[in-house]
Amino acid sequence: MSVLTAVGRQLGARIDAAGYVVDLLLRSGLALHRLPRRIRFTLDMAFNAGVRSLPVTLVVAAFAGAILAMQTGIELRRFGDTAILGTITALSMCREMGPFITGVILAATVGSSMAAEVGTMNVSDEVAALEVMSVDPVDYLVVPRVVALAVMCPTLTVLSNLVGIYGGSVIAEHNLGVSPDLYWISAREALTSSGTALPKEVYVGLFKAVVFGIAVSIVSCASGLRASGGALGVGLAVQAAVRNSVILIIVLGFIVTWFFYFLAG
Amino acid sequence: MIELREVSKRLGGRQILDGMTLAVPKGMNFVLMGPSGSGKSVTLKHVIGILRPDSGSVQVDGQEVPAMGRTQLMALRRRMGYLFQNGALINWLSVEDNVALPLREHGRLGRDETRDRVHEVLRMVRMDHAAAQYPPSISGGMRLRTGLARALVTKPEYVLYDEPNAGLDPIISKQIHELIVEVRDQLGVTGLIVTHSRACAVQCGDRIGILDQGRLGIEGTVDELVHSEHPLARAFLHGGTD
Numbered sequence: 001m002s003v004l005t006a007v008g009r010q011l012g013a014r015i016d017a018a019g020y021v022v023d024l025l026l027r028s029g030l031a032l033h034r035l036p037r038r039i040r041f042t043l044d045m046a047f048n049a050g051v052r053s054l055p056v057t058l059v060v061a062a063f064a065g066a067i068l069a070m071q072t073g074i075e076l077r078r079f080g081d082t083a084i085l086g087t088i089t090a091l092s093m094c095r096e097m098g099p100f101i102t103g104v105i106l107a108a109t110v111g112s113s114m115a116a117e118v119g120t121m122n123v124s125d126e127v128a129a130l131e132v133m134s135v136d137p138v139d140y141l142v143v144p145r146v147v148a149l150a151v152m153c154p155t156l157t158v159l160s161n162l163v164g165i166y167g168g169s170v171i172a173e174h175n176l177g178v179s180p181d182l183y184w185i186s187a188r189e190a191l192t193s194s195g196t197a198l199p200k201e202v203y204v205g206l207f208k209a210v211v212f213g214i215a216v217s218i219v220s221c222a223s224g225l226r227a228s229g230g231a232l233g234v235g236l237a238v239q240a241a242v243r244n245s246v247i248l249i250i251v252l253g254f255i256v257t258w259f260f261y262f263l264a265g
Numbered sequence: 266m267i268e269l270r271e272v273s274k275r276l277g278g279r280q281i282l283d284g285m286t287l288a289v290p291k292g293m294n295f296v297l298m299g300p301s302g303s304g305k306s307v308t309l310k311h312v313i314g315i316l317r318p319d320s321g322s323v324q325v326d327g328q329e330v331p332a333m334g335r336t337q338l339m340a341l342r343r344r345m346g347y348l349f350q351n352g353a354l355i356n357w358l359s360v361e362d363n364v365a366l367p368l369r370e371h372g373r374l375g376r377d378e379t380r381d382r383v384h385e386v387l388r389m390v391r392m393d394h395a396a397a398q399y400p401p402s403i404s405g406g407m408r409l410r411t412g413l414a415r416a417l418v419t420k421p422e423y424v425l426y427d428e429p430n431a432g433l434d435p436i437i438s439k440q441i442h443e444l445i446v447e448v449r450d451q452l453g454v455t456g457l458i459v460t461h462s463r464a465c466a467v468q469c470g471d472r473i474g475i476l477d478q479g480r481l482g483i484e485g486t487v488d489e490l491v492h493s494e495h496p497l498a499r500a501f502l503h504g505g506t507d
């Protein structure tokens with residue numbers, strides 16, 4: 001009995017939180033027309049987000065590319081087919097790993113600090129103060145953050161992709177005996193061969209990055225806006241923000257790939 | 266006129282307000298006192314519609330606040346100033362920009378008029394020397410005075426003051442009391458003042474109410490309460506220097 005009510009209450013709280021995130025997303029969409037007034041603040045946010053997460057993103061992306069090359073290279077070597085290593089690394093970086101790494105690192109660095117900032121504002125009545133001045137906190141606090149990450153996440157993803165492919169090339173050359181020329185030519189071909197301006201792998205990856213940027217910022221702001229109970233509450237909000245962002249990145253990443261490659265053909 | 270009738274509110278599993286009834290006639294300053302955590306800030310938040318009561322009625326000028334829609338609430342809030350406990354300033358805006366925020370967001374004044382008005386209120390709270398500083402680098406008392414300036418900048422009809430003299434030295438404190446009285450007498454502002462300070466209550470108040478167990482345990486004019494033998498009045502208003 002008590003177990004059932006406890007489970008029910010947990011479930012209710014989760015649904016409530018998810019509903020809040022969706023609601024915040026819609027309200028941000030509706031407040032988007034006020035963005036021009038906040039453009040300076042938005043650019044500041046984007047710049048800060050980029051600067052703060054760039055070093056970590058690049059280091060992690062380089063290693064991710066190296067791991068990718070190693071993993072596939074070990075198998076390809078058995079078939080004596082390491083020539084396509086550049087292709088595989090480039091495509092998987094652009095489609096999956098680049099956006100994924102960037103999203104997760106943004107969640108850990110920028111998302112967490114968004115949740116902390118907004119959460120602190122909330123528990124110290126600053127959000128209420130905005131409401132009292134008839135300033136919509138969504139328009140004032142959330143929209144600039146969402147737009148900043150929606151722009152920064154794909155930008156950083158492009159850099160991650162390049163660095164990741166480079167990381168793969170190091171492994172390819174030194175451990176798998178693939179000449180750099182071969183690696184880079186096959187990588188470039190993979191990313192330009194489709195005839196369209198942007199090959200599918202690249203635009204699906206960038207689309208994912210935009211989705212991740214929006215997801216991380218909305219989830220983080222939502223956690224902050226729901227924080228209560230002083231510093232402890234802010235801590236819990238940060239924790240929830242990062243956890244939920246990572247979960248969403250994985251689930252949304254799956255959905256986007258599935259949509260573009262299996263549903264829409 | 267601000268009127269709370271039989272307001273009850275549960276927060277965090279505790280009954281904070283329990284049948285709270287309070288009336289602030291127009292042009293008066295009502296002082297709300299009570300122990301820490303007794304629900305004074307919660308009461309103010311009901312008046313401006315940040316919190317809604319579980320039961321009971323909250324009215325401003327005869328209009329029911331909890332029943333208001335978004336636009337009505339915005340209209341009400343434009344007529345009210347709210348000094349939050351600790352100021353609740355926006356950290357990345359300077360003192361000056363914080364005070365200008367309500368004016369700028371609604372674009373009712375031109376650029377020069379806004380600046381003049383902001384400096385006028387900053388002078389009133391003795392903060393014009395620190396206009397360019399940022400909240401994290403100023404003292405608690407300065408933040409509070411900035412918050413007070415922000416509450417007054419729109420020339421509201423009502424002002425809710427949450428501990429307007431917390432952490433202020435006696436000299437500034439006295440100036441703030443004088444300001445609150447001046448705001449009432451010259452601008453006809455109706456005030457609801459939360460304070461722990463006897464000096465503030467006596468100097469600024471017309472009536473005093475003391476919260477006890479989620480409602481006013483005793484209420485009356487300043488004179489009545491200062492001379493009352495009621496234990497609550499004795500505890501909050503007798504003895505001590507402040």
Ligand SMILES: Nc1ncnc2c1ncn2[C@@H]1O[C@H](COP(=O)(O)OP(=O)(O)OP(=O)(O)O)[C@@H](O)[C@H]1O
Nearest residue numbers: 228276277281300301302303304305306307308350
């Ligand atoms: N949003 C909230 N959620 C849960 N509990 C709350 C909330 N806001 C206030 N409370 C609780 O309500 C009680 C009364 O809070 P309130 O801030 O009104 O006290 P106060 O009388 O203003 O005290 P102080 O003199 O210390 O400012 C406190 O115990 C507080 O923890």
Ligand SMILES: [Mg+2]
Nearest residue numbers: 305306350427
């Ligand atoms: Mg309080």
